[in-house]
Amino acid sequence: MKAVTLFADWKPRPGFQLGAKDIEGKLSYLGSKVWCNPRIEMVEKEVPVPGPTEVLIEVKACGICGSDVHMLQSDEQGYIFYPGLTAFPCTLGHEFSGVVAEAGPEAFNKRTGKRFLPGEAVCAEEMMWCAQCRPCADGLPNHCERLQEIGFSIDGAYARYIRMDARYLWSIEAFRPIYGEEKMFLLGSLVEPSSVAYNAVIVRGGGVLPGESVLIMGSGPVGIAACAELRRAGAAKVIISEPSRSRREMALALGATHAIDPAAGDVPGAVLDITEGMGVKIILEATGLPSVVWPDIEKIIWEGRQLNATVVLVARADDRIIMNGEVFQVRRANVVGAQGHSGHGIFPNVINSMADGMDMTPLITKKITLEETAEHIKLLQTNREQVKITVLPR
Ligand SMILES: [Zn+2]
Ligand SMILES: [Zn+2]
Numbered sequence: 001m002k003a004v005t006l007f008a009d010w011k012p013r014p015g016f017q018l019g020a021k022d023i024e025g026k027l028s029y030l031g032s033k034v035w036c037n038p039r040i041e042m043v044e045k046e047v048p049v050p051g052p053t054e055v056l057i058e059v060k061a062c063g064i065c066g067s068d069v070h071m072l073q074s075d076e077q078g079y080i081f082y083p084g085l086t087a088f089p090c091t092l093g094h095e096f097s098g099v100v101a102e103a104g105p106e107a108f109n110k111r112t113g114k115r116f117l118p119g120e121a122v123c124a125e126e127m128m129w130c131a132q133c134r135p136c137a138d139g140l141p142n143h144c145e146r147l148q149e150i151g152f153s154i155d156g157a158y159a160r161y162i163r164m165d166a167r168y169l170w171s172i173e174a175f176r177p178i179y180g181e182e183k184m185f186l187l188g189s190l191v192e193p194s195s196v197a198y199n200a201v202i203v204r205g206g207g208v209l210p211g212e213s214v215l216i217m218g219s220g221p222v223g224i225a226a227c228a229e230l231r232r233a234g235a236a237k238v239i240i241s242e243p244s245r246s247r248r249e250m251a252l253a254l255g256a257t258h259a260i261d262p263a264a265g266d267v268p269g270a271v272l273d274i275t276e277g278m279g280v281k282i283i284l285e286a287t288g289l290p291s292v293v294w295p296d297i298e299k300i301i302w303e304g305r306q307l308n309a310t311v312v313l314v315a316r317a318d319d320r321i322i323m324n325g326e327v328f329q330v331r332r333a334n335v336v337g338a339q340g341h342s343g344h345g346i347f348p349n350v351i352n353s354m355a356d357g358m359d360m361t362p363l364i365t366k367k368i369t370l371e372e373t374a375e376h377i378k379l380l381q382t383n384r385e386q387v388k389i390t391v392l393p394r
Helices: 068-071 173-188 191-204 219-232 247-252 267-274 290-303 326-332 346-355 369-377
Strands: 002-010 035-044 054-063 096-104 123-124 161-165 169-171 212-217 237-241 256-261 281-287 308-315 336-337 364-368 388-391
Touching: 002 369, 035 068, 035 369, 054 123, 054 173, 068 256, 068 369, 096 161, 096 173, 096 191, 123 173, 123 191, 169 346, 191 219, 191 308, 191 346, 212 219, 212 290, 219 237, 219 247, 219 281, 219 346, 237 247, 237 267, 247 256, 256 267, 267 290, 281 290, 290 308, 290 326, 308 346, 364 369, 369 388
Parallel strands: 212 237, 212 281, 237 256, 281 308, 308 336, 364 388
Antiparallel strands: 002 035, 054 096, 054 161, 054 388, 096 123, 123 169
16 A cells, blocks of 8 residues: 655754663654654555454545644754654654454454444544553553654554554544535544644633633634634633634634634734623633743733633643743633643544534645645645645545
């Protein structure tokens, strides 16, 4: 089968010390410190054979993620932008859905309580948590100490088939009667990014009581999914702040009730206007520029009357924030970090919401073939109008 595979040269930056879990020439937890000269090649690979607890999945849809873009993008010295866990060469692609083609005898289906049977429609977690380390044992798989990630360190889903352990799979059969054979897989490929949003605003941010207001900064797929989820959770005012008009409109179509253009000026003033001076319960930082938006965040908390607000940092950014402690003390406010999408009932709850009408497929602005994947990963380095480009590897 053909597989969209990323190659890069192992050339640690001067002075870089290998971490305890890094493997010389193969795997690093700090990708941007070691990998040079990234390039994508279409490679011919064997169809994988599932082990006893594993499933072979025929991929139906796989979305391009910002992290794919950053793995192929390099700085002036040639090092990749992506800072995280990577092992190359690796087939990319992790936001996918598909159909079970073959299953091992001990591959257990959480929907039926029996072994997986061919034909079951599924999506998958991207984080391959080990289930043996201390965070996993404590029920915090998003912080697994021995994490592997499909499409980063284990072959991913820009291919006809992918093999995964059944523990990471979730049935999306509930979509079939509502969305039909074609759309259900597009929606299935959006469960993973929607789950990142759910972990951020519901699990880490604590969710909302019906009638409360929230602010989402940044209208990428995670920001828009957060709008949809908080609106379903009962938020009365879901405010999106985003410079791109088309992205603001998409957020409004999928759950936001109000939109602000930060390029047009006073974000705190607009938020306090919309909420009659109250402010918001949750502020989601999904722009990736926390130090840039932080003064606005503090102004909203300081000048609004809402106490106990929570700021959730979900976009990855190796950035230093200058924070005024007084604001968080006096307003009884919180700042929390959010990482990942596993555990806490997140995947099944997102799937149930989608089966109950939370249709996120308008996020998909373009569908492409496997052969077109590399050029579109490059396109997304500059194009801000596309929201989610999805690969259909027929
Ligand atoms: Zn992703
Ligand atoms: Zn673990």
